[in-house]
Amino acid sequence: MLPPGGRISGVRLARLLGSWRRGGARQGSADLAAAVRLLVTDGRLPVGTRLPSERELTDALPVSRTTITAALDQLRAEGVVESRRGSGSWINGPVGTGGGITGFDDTLIDLSRAAPPALPSVRSAMEAAMLQMPEHLATHGYDERGLLLLRQRIADRYVARGLPTSADQIVVTSGAQHAWALVLRLFVGPGDRVLVEQPSYPNALEAVRASFGVPVPVPMLSDGWDVDGYEAALRQAGPRLAYLIPEFQNPTGLLMSAGQREALSAVLRKARTPMVVDETLVELSLDSAPMPLPMAAFGGDSVVTLGSASKSHWGGLRIGWIRASLDIVHRLLSTRAAIDLGTPVFEQLVLAALLETPEPVLRHRREEAREQRDATVAALLTHCPQWSFSVPAGGLGVWCTLDGPVSTRIAVVAQNHGLRLVPGPRFAVHGGCENMLRVPYTQSSEVLREAIGRLGVVAASVAGTGFPADAELLGPVA
Template sequence: MLPPGGRISGVRLVRLLGSWRKNGARQGSADLAAAIRLLVADGRLPVGTRLPSERELTDVLPVSRTTITTALDQLRDEGLVASRRGAGSWINGPVGGGGGILGGDDTLIDLTRCAPPAHPGLAQAMAAALTQMPQHLVSHGYHERGLPQLRQAIADRYTARGLPTSADQVVVTSGAQHAWALALRLFAGPGDRVLVEQPTYPNALEAVRAASAVPVPVPMTDDGWEVDAYEAALRQAGPRLAYLIPDFQNPTGSLLSSAGREALAAVLRKAHTPVVVDETLVELSLTDEPMPLPMAAFGGDLVVTLGSASKSHWGGLRVGWIRASAEIVHRLVSTRAAIDLGTPVFEQLVLSELLKDAEPVLRQRRLEFAAQRDVAVEALAQHCPQWSFKVPSGGLGLWCTLDAPMSTRIAVVAQNHGLRLVPGPRWAVHGGCEQMLRVPYTQSSEVLREAIGRLGVVATSVAGTGFLADAELAVPVA
């Protein structure tokens, strides 16, 4: 029986493969197989996807049919691709020896997510929320804006940070990604340009493309945000919207200063361009230095702020929010019904409990993340001394500059050492960042040391020989 899944055309597969050839004509089949593995590991070729025929691939790829056949045979031997006469070929399972990378392999270390496990106080908050559920069960349970008590708690935290906020300026969402999708729906349509940092959060870029809008990158510099570059991009591209992560930017970890916020907000106001500010990581400052005021304190009603409990408390809560002017909140709620009818009540009650006395928990989390960051810094210095990076003052990851443009190759080979990584080009609008790699430090210190030790082995092998030989790639992770 064939698995469910759509078919990908040869032209689209070629577009996804990009510059897949790394080692010249002699290694063409190995390079092609490795590139397809990466697309599966990245989720861009989901399990069940029907592949183009070998004849179609021969027409669109500048290689011989023998090369294509050899690559597919290798992937069939690994179990990644399955075929049946008369039915073609399809993606059969996850990448890795014995199906390890997405399956039940206990040796897998996933470094694709800057997402920590839940803190111990979450279970207690859930128990307290459960006692409040009976009073909500007699109602319809739909709250398009969110529970009043949670909206007030979120508003109070903004006010405490120096940005006076009322509950009617807050909408509760199912995570920050959902909040971003709502904002995109309100502000941008097909063909509209959306200004983004480069590099930036890959899922934010995917949301822009899903809205049929066009992401316009503005490069980050070593010092962060260059106001003149934004002024030029606003003038030349005429975007309908901008998306920024000024608080421990993902993936660079940069923090926009108060002076930078004021200058950038002035440029955006002059262009009358609304800006969506993603504050997902704002609670994770790892120093005692005071944080700048929120961007909305400088940009006024042009700023729509996204927040989330995913990084500070737990991603499994799936609770986020939007902070905006009352007028924008009204417009957001009016259009929300086309996407969903509200965020689950129980999760909102849990977060309400967590925010009653949030600082002790957040203080402990920050200490843990600071210690794990220092472990990652030490391990990278030991195992990848040829790489460079800035130690961020907050956030959950290190943005590393490699000694050669080999990020994608490292991500491919790392799968066979029990590591899952996001290659640098995923953070860019049109590719690039091949000399960059994000290393999260959300795992325990013991796991981080093991992961970065493996990463050092991978980096050495890739730098020395390109992709590992096929026999080495097939070795199961033990």
């Protein structure tokens, strides 16, 4: 990813575009415009990036200059690209419904975010929080640890899961991504290696790079984590840190077993490598099987745990937290002021209200997610029978194995059918996963069935096998 205002070469842009052409010569400009648009909305062509000249693009792709000109004209008309005589062209930013991507019926179904809307209980929690605000308005409002009431209720959730925790071990943050950035600032310096799963959460990988660390991937197995692979990576890479998502791993949906937790913790402890565990999805167990103990129950003080209310309650709260030993908490607090001075009080009060009696709220979320997961699985079996996947026991997405290395092509073509998707390579450290696609189930069952019906049309088109018989049923989403 280039910084705003940087210039991308024709060769680099061609590499990012990949196999962008899906139709014949007549569709070349539309396909090229769609592929560039996807790179912008996907964050791989940041706003302000200067584009190569038309002549350089013609040499790099290679296509006719007429095709290049037509594609740029389309992007300029949409506001994605801006040009000025003598200054060239640059990315102006995605515009329009859903970030500049609209479908054939101007209706976008966003399958790029595995994040559900707020539960109804969030509104009542906000009303309760408003009643408590007056007592906080008389204070300065800064608290680098977080409100004691919220920290205690977060600690109580760990105790309920079998992990003794005090409020002093909790630091409230502005989301799990902020928590991860704070931990990276404490542990990782320029050039330090960080072990990560392959595939893994794209924003977590970007945070490692932003801290000038080097993500070192350890491939996931079909049934979970490769303990031997981690042991080899620890010997060869000498990492400063390891980042794991043991509960309904994003994007695979896998749940780490108690045996894997014990074995992997032992390997990391032996190498004296701290472990950062992302538990963002831990509350979204959708089956009746009991959950294993938290990783910190196996790794002890070498484990730093990240949590969040974004998936379980609502991303708009922007509340996360860190659970760690008292020593690490003190070190985190000593460096936090360089980044921020605390998390907003009102949102903390809202989450504290939600956690006062957490189970009814979480039960609602799980029931909703279970229904949407089952609708997604049924729709995938109907409309994308050539794909394979395992039904996740929790989390918010299905990780599909495609019938070929066409993930990026599917994401590009899907734009023309009113779908926004994240191609598989975004979840990989150095590329790959081109035969994989994540399908989140965070919308209503009705919308998911419509979206996956469209996805089936896209998959058949990309595979060149024609269109499903029920393609005429596809229409606008109410």
